[in-house]
Amino acid sequence: MKKSLFVLIVGSLVCFVPFTFSQRVVCSINDSWRFSKGDFPSSVNPDFDDSKWESVNVPHTWNKNDALDDLPGYYRGLGWYRRTVTIPLEKKGKQLTIFFEGVNQEMELFVNGKSVGKHLGGYTRFSFDITSFIQFGEKNTFAVKVDNSFNENIPPLTADFTFFGGIYRDVYLIYTSKQHISTTHFASSGVYITTPVVSENKADISVKTILANAEMSDMKIRLEQTIISPEKKIVSINSTKYLLHKFSKQEEFIQTLKIDNPALWSPDSPVLYSVITRLYDSKTNILLDEISNPLGFRWFEFSPKKGFILNGKPCKLMGTNRHQCFEGLGNALPDEIHVRDIKLLKDMGANFLRVAHYPQDPTIMEMCDKSGIITSVEIPIVNTITVNEQFTKNSLQMAREMVMQDFNSPSVLIWTYMNEVLLKIPNNSNPTKKTEYLTNVGELALKIDNQLRADDAYRYTMIPMHANFEDYDKARLTQIPMIVGWNMYQGWYGGKIEDFEVVLDDFHAKLKDKPVIVTEYGADVDPRLHTFYPVRFDYTAEYADRLHEHYSKAIKDRNYISGAAIWNLNDFYSEERENSVPHVNSKGITTQNRELKDSYLFYQAGLLNRPVVSIGSSNWYIRGGIADSNYVCKQALKVYSNLLEIELIVNGKSIGTKAVTDNIALFDVPFINGINTILACGKTKQNEVVSDLRKIDFRMIPSNLKDKILPFSEINVMLGSNRFFEDKINNVIWTPEKEYSPGSWGYIGGTQYQKKTKYAQQPASDLDIYNTNIDPVFQTMRSGLKSFKLDVPDGKYTISFYWAELESARERKVSVYNLGNDAVADNFTKRIFDVSINNLKVKNNLNISEEFGERTAVIIKSVVDVNSGEGLTIEFEPIVGKTMLNAIRVYRNY
Numbered sequence: 071m072k073k074s075l076f077v078l079i080v081g082s083l084v085c086f087v088p089f090t091f092s093q094r095v096v097c098s099i100n101d102s103w104r105f106s107k108g109d110f111p112s113s114v115n116p117d118f119d120d121s122k123w124e125s126v127n128v129p130h131t132w133n134k135n136d137a138l139d140d141l142p143g144y145y146r147g148l149g150w151y152r153r154t155v156t157i158p159l160e161k162k163g164k165q166l167t168i169f170f171e172g173v174n175q176e177m178e179l180f181v182n183g184k185s186v187g188k189h190l191g192g193y194t195r196f197s198f199d200i201t202s203f204i205q206f207g208e209k210n211t212f213a214v215k216v217d218n219s220f221n222e223n224i225p226p227l228t229a230d231f232t233f234f235g236g237i238y239r240d241v242y243l244i245y246t247s248k249q250h251i252s253t254t255h256f257a258s259s260g261v262y263i264t265t266p267v268v269s270e271n272k273a274d275i276s277v278k279t280i281l282a283n284a285e286m287s288d289m290k291i292r293l294e295q296t297i298i299s300p301e302k303k304i305v306s307i308n309s310t311k312y313l314l315h316k317f318s319k320q321e322e323f324i325q326t327l328k329i330d331n332p333a334l335w336s337p338d339s340p341v342l343y344s345v346i347t348r349l350y351d352s353k354t355n356i357l358l359d360e361i362s363n364p365l366g367f368r369w370f371e372f373s374p375k376k377g378f379i380l381n382g383k384p385c386k387l388m389g390t391n392r393h394q395c396f397e398g399l400g401n402a403l404p405d406e407i408h409v410r411d412i413k414l415l416k417d418m419g420a421n422f423l424r425v426a427h428y429p430q431d432p433t434i435m436e437m438c439d440k441s442g443i444i445t446s447v448e449i450p451i452v453n454t455i456t457v458n459e460q461f462t463k464n465s466l467q468m469a470r471e472m473v474m475q476d477f478n479s480p481s482v483l484i485w486t487y488m489n490e491v492l493l494k495i496p497n498n499s500n501p502t503k504k505t506e507y508l509t510n511v512g513e514l515a516l517k518i519d520n521q522l523r524a525d526d527a528y529r530y531t532m533i534p535m536h537a538n539f540e541d542y543d544k545a546r547l548t549q550i551p552m553i554v555g556w557n558m559y560q561g562w563y564g565g566k567i568e569d570f571e572v573v574l575d576d577f578h579a580k581l582k583d584k585p586v587i588v589t590e591y592g593a594d595v596d597p598r599l600h601t602f603y604p605v606r607f608d609y610t611a612e613y614a615d616r617l618h619e620h621y622s623k624a625i626k627d628r629n630y631i632s633g634a635a636i637w638n639l640n641d642f643y644s645e646e647r648e649n650s651v652p653h654v655n656s657k658g659i660t661t662q663n664r665e666l667k668d669s670y671l672f673y674q675a676g677l678l679n680r681p682v683v684s685i686g687s688s689n690w691y692i693r694g695g696i697a698d699s700n701y702v703c704k705q706a707l708k709v710y711s712n713l714l715e716i717e718l719i720v721n722g723k724s725i726g727t728k729a730v731t732d733n734i735a736l737f738d739v740p741f742i743n744g745i746n747t748i749l750a751c752g753k754t755k756q757n758e759v760v761s762d763l764r765k766i767d768f769r770m771i772p773s774n775l776k777d778k779i780l781p782f783s784e785i786n787v788m789l790g791s792n793r794f795f796e797d798k799i800n801n802v803i804w805t806p807e808k809e810y811s812p813g814s815w816g817y818i819g820g821t822q823y824q825k826k827t828k829y830a831q832q833p834a835s836d837l838d839i840y841n842t843n844i845d846p847v848f849q850t851m852r853s854g855l856k857s858f859k860l861d862v863p864d865g866k867y868t869i870s871f872y873w874a875e876l877e878s879a880r881e882r883k884v885s886v887y888n889l890g891n892d893a894v895a896d897n898f899t900k901r902i903f904d905v906s907i908n909n910l911k912v913k914n915n916l917n918i919s920e921e922f923g924e925r926t927a928v929i930i931k932s933v934v935d936v937n938s939g940e941g942l943t944i945e946f947e948p949i950v951g952k953t954m955l956n957a958i959r960v961y962r963n964y
Contacts, residue, residue: 094359095245099212100128103237104152107132113150114180116211120152129402131174131236133218137400137645138653140840144232144645151214151237159207164245165284166204167253169197171239171431173216174401175224180213190224190464192233193428193450194471195257197244201284223460225468228494229427229452230655231393232643238402239431249289250359251349252280255320256474261347261363263478264528268369270381273332275306275365279347281321283314290314291358292350295325297365300341305329311352334381335366335480337421340442342366342480364439366480372530372553372585378632380444386626387444387633388677389415389422390659391590394430395642397662405433412437414660415639418670419677424589424635426534427452427489429472438481446532446587447476448486449518454494457510462517469518473525483529485522488515489589490536490557492545508545515550534589539577548581553632555589558621562593562606567617571624578630588625588634592657593617596650597667597689599846600794601806602706608833609650609846610793611668611687615708618669622676623732636673640664650846652838665689668708675710675733681760683752684710692796693741694769694786694803696814701780702740703770709735713752713760721747743770743780769803774813775941776863784961785815785860789852790822791834797844804847804957810859819856823876823954835876842927847957848874854952861941866933866964869907869944872957873928875919901951907934907944915949933963 104123112118130151137144157166168179174192178185181203189196204210218235220227244253252260260280267274277295291314297306306327314321333341343365349358371379378385392411394401408431415423423443425434428450438445449468455461469487476482491511497503515533522531534555535542542548556577561567570591578586593614594607604613618636625634641651641658649656659670671684686708695703709716709728716735717727721742728735730752739748746768751761772780786804788795795804810816824831835849842848851874877898900920905913912932922928936942942960946953 093245094250094361096242098240098242099153099155100240102153103128103130105130105132105149107145107147107149109148110150113152114183114185114211114213116182116209118152123152126151128241129236129238129404131234131238131400131402133232133234133236134398134400134402137232137234137643140652140838146219146233146235147217148219149216149235151216153212154209155212155243156209157204157206161245162206163248164201165199165248165250165253165282166201167197167244167246168200168212169195169242169244169253169257170237171195171241173214173237173239174218174233174235176217176219176221177237178215180215182211191450191468191471192218193430194468195432195475196471197254197257199254222456223458224464225455225461226427226450226452227454227456229450230644230647231395231427232400232645232653234401234643236402238400240405247358248284249291249314249349249351250282251347251361252282252320254282255280256471258474259361259363259478261345261361261478262474263345263363263365265365265367266528268332268334268367270334271331273329273367275327275329275345276324277308277327277345277347278322278324281314281318281323281349283316283318283321286316288313288316290352292352292355293323293325294348294350295327296346296348297327297329298344298346300333300343305343332367335368335442336380337385337442337444340366340440342439363478364436364480365478366439368480370483372632374581374583374585375630377585377629384629385421386631387422387587387635388625388673389420389424389443389633390636390639391424391426392430392434392639393426393642395640395662396664400643403431405431408433409437410664411639412441412443414664415443416441417678418659418674419679420673422633422635423639424448424486426486426589426635429475432475435476435479435481439479443481444483445479445481446484446486447472447482448489448534451488451491453490454496455491455511455514457507462514465514465518466521469521470525473522477526484532484553485526485529486532486534486555487518487522488547489534491533491547492538492541493536495541505544508541512546512550515545515547519550530585532587532589537573537577539580543580548584553585553587554581555587557590557637558588559591559593561617561620567620570621571628574624574628574631585632586630587632588621590635590637591617591621592637592659592669594649594656595658595667595669596656596846597661597665598796598798599650600687600690600796601792603792605833607836608793609656611690615668615672618672619732619734622673636669648838649836650834650849652845668710671710672733675712678712681752681754681758682710682712683716683750683760683762685748685750685762685764686710688764690796691765692767692769692798692801692803694771694794694805695741696773697743697770697780698773701770702742703768704738704740707737707739707748709737709750709762711735711750711752711760713754716750716752719749719751741766741768741770743768771805775815775861776813782862782962784959786957786959787815788847788850788957789817789855789955790850793834793846793850795844795846797847799843802959807852813861815858815860817852817855817858820852820854820953823851823853825876837876837925839874840923840926847872848927849876849956851876851954851956853954854948855946855955856953857946858944858955858958859942860960862936862960862962864936864939865962866935867942868961868963869932869934869942870959870961871905871928871930871932871955872959873918873922873930873954874926874956875901875922875924875954876956878919878924899951901954902949903951903953904947904949905944906947907932908936908940908942918954
């Protein structure tokens with residue numbers, strides 16, 4: 071479907087000039103729908119009163135708010151849409167099709183009170199011929215019943231993303247003549263193009279066209295295929311006469327064409343031809359219908375030894391996965407965001423996109439075709455299957471829809487299915503039932519794979535699997551597809567980062583005849599969190615940087631790896647997740663609103679052909695630290711580049727030149743209090759200067775709080791933490807804790823709280839903290855704290871205590887996505903304690919969980935006058951259990 075508000079296709083580029091024109095018109099009906107959650111069966115009637123319903127525009131989802139709040143779960147049920155459309159009288163005699171790009175996940179369409187049809191599955195397109203339901207020259211009522219409830223017969227059953235309900239992609243009306251190129255054959259273009267022979271010297275093209283005839287008589291037609299070069303010149307034509315039978319809906323015709331010396335499509339040169347398909351009345355030469363499809367000439371191979379080979383040359387695929395998600399919008403995205411995402415990918419230097427875990431908006435495929443991004447597309451069988459006939463039928467139908475709808479995209483080289491399908495094995499502890507389940511999964515995989523190869527004999531098939539080789543091998547999933555995909559998270563969900571290549575090499579040794587793609591890898595990053603001591607599960611940019619730097623090199627060093635896709639291009643909504651950004655999977659190399667993370671800059675420096683200089687931590691604008699005796703604070707700073715060396719100029723003075731190693735130059739930067747200007751410069755081989763400029767607001771904390779040159783103004787400390795947290799909304803930098811030293815500040819006594827898991831410990835809680843949007847401030851704590859001292863000068867101070875009870879005697883729900891690293895139950899009863907400031911008790915018998923509830927953010931302020939050089943001493947006296955404090959803010963009023 072050509073993506074524009076209004077498309078009018080007329081005319082001819084060949085020597086036959088039609089006497090009159092017939093027009094295919096495509097027009098959206100996205101605006102001014104009425105919507106309401108719930109079940110309203112009578113809303114199919116034209117006279118139904120929907121005046122109190124919400125007015126919405128499509129794309130629309132009803133979950134963009136409730137999937138993000140603190141309450142567990144989100145609405146999964148029925149919703150109804152209604153719209154009145156006037157169909158002009160002059161359109162009588164045309165065929166009218168309604169085309170939906172995506173509705174999640176079950177729908178039924180009613181026109182003027184009558185049921186037109188149903189569709190199952192939330193991610194593929196579908197269409198209905200509604201001609202017989204329409205009253206031409208009058209108003210017509212469209213009612214759409216949508217349901218995103220769990221249905222055991224429709225994949226996905228479960229997944230690590232939110233199943234947003236609604237009509238979340240565009241809706242179009244398509245007007246055609248009675249004889250036309252099919253608009254209802256799997257909601258495809260009705261034209262299927264293959265290139266069975268491609269070389270630098272010649273190309274053979276086969277075009278299969280599906281035609282429909284709604285008239286009661288046969289018609290002699292002429293079907294014409296015209297290939298247009300990238301320079302908009304005609305390079306080949308096939309014009310053939312056929313008999314189109316009456317009342318035929320899907321009559322198939324095949325034509326062949328040839329061209330010499332084709333320009334080849336590749337990531338470096340995404341050259342696109344066009345195939346113009348025209349349908350004529352052969353008697354009158356009247357043009358009946360016309361449609362255009364892209365055509366790219368390329369040949370390719372996935373080799374188990376040499377990796378991916380495109381047009382006879384080795385080509386390492388490096389890119390990302392992508393979810394159709396954006397901050398505040400859920401999955402209901404305008405085309406502009408889809409375009410933006412592929413531009414981001416291309417500007418990173420990537421040449422690969424795994425369209426996961428479901429077919430996405432047509433704009434994504436169009437952009438990949440035009441940008442030279444090689445893609446795999448997959449159906450949404452995720453985690454598990456239902457063993458019954460209906461689930462199998464629906465899966466096969468989705469696979470056919472996927473293939474037919476993206477058949478003509480030259481960027482698509484792989485059809486994918488069954489992502490981590492053994493992640494949730496029913497009756498896993500029962501050997502007999504487990505074996506039975508693995509057998510059923512294998513049988514379904516074979517059916518899907520056979521169908522994919524039958525529908526498309528030229529592309530490859532793939533199954534992405536998590537690192538449970540034994541079970542996948544038993545289910546034959548390592549053998550059935552043409553490519554094996556491995557989702558690798560060594561160093562995140564388990565093990566060490568260095569285990570990545572060990573595990574992958576072992577898998578490859580066991581499957582020497584199978585091409586390999588690393589279909590997922592990454593680590594969660596909250597770009598507000600930073601540390602100079604990164605550890606697993608700290609959600610800092612620095613830990614993810616370490617992982618990506620290691621994985622990237624290991625992938626490049628192994629020729630047998632055809633390619634790799636980072637998980638993920640963007641952060642995306644996953645309602646069940648908690649972590650530092652609740653309800654979000656934050657493994658993206660950009661944020662939900664597409665702010666670039668360091669990992670994006672790292673890959674850009676390694677993949678782009680043009681010169682790159684990018685200062686790291688570019689979104690860490692507010693920094694903090696303790697001043698040394700010269701009133702500076704030295705902190706590490708990376709510069710990402712593909713040049714030989716980088717000079718760093720800080721506040722107008724050069725601090726030296728460093729060699730670039732593995733696309734990184736590392737500097738120790740002497741920050742001063744206030745705004746710091748950082749300029750990184752490098753020279754190309756042609757002596758061209760390439761640079762990047764950043765300004766950083768550094769909030770210096772005096773080492774001596776009574777310092778006259780650098781007066782104390784405020785301090786924000788996260789207890790039990792080695793991380794910095796930048797609160798961009800409140801313009802605050804939170805610093806790691808430190809032990810008290812005279813003249814300065816810090817804690818006395820206690821231990822860092824670390825949440826125990828089945829396999830290890832988490833450096834911070836992964837709980838969703840209620841009533842706050844700065845969860846990381848509350849997700850660490852110092853337990854058994856005796857006191858917190860600050861040797862501040864005399865004055866008036868506001869002390870803010872940040873509390874959230876992280877421990878509970880209740881068992882937590884286990885998340886399958888943490889692969890055994892879920893926090894285990896605490897040995898916890900309750901805690902009660904007093905708090906005093908300079909011997910004045912400010913809180914008596916404080917019981918956070920009883921007074922405010924568990925995992926709930928509490929900020930209690932106290933205003934204190936400090937006199938006679940006494941400073942601030944905050945004492946915590948236990949009554950029952952251990953004392954605790956999550957964070958503290960001390961602000962000098964006067």
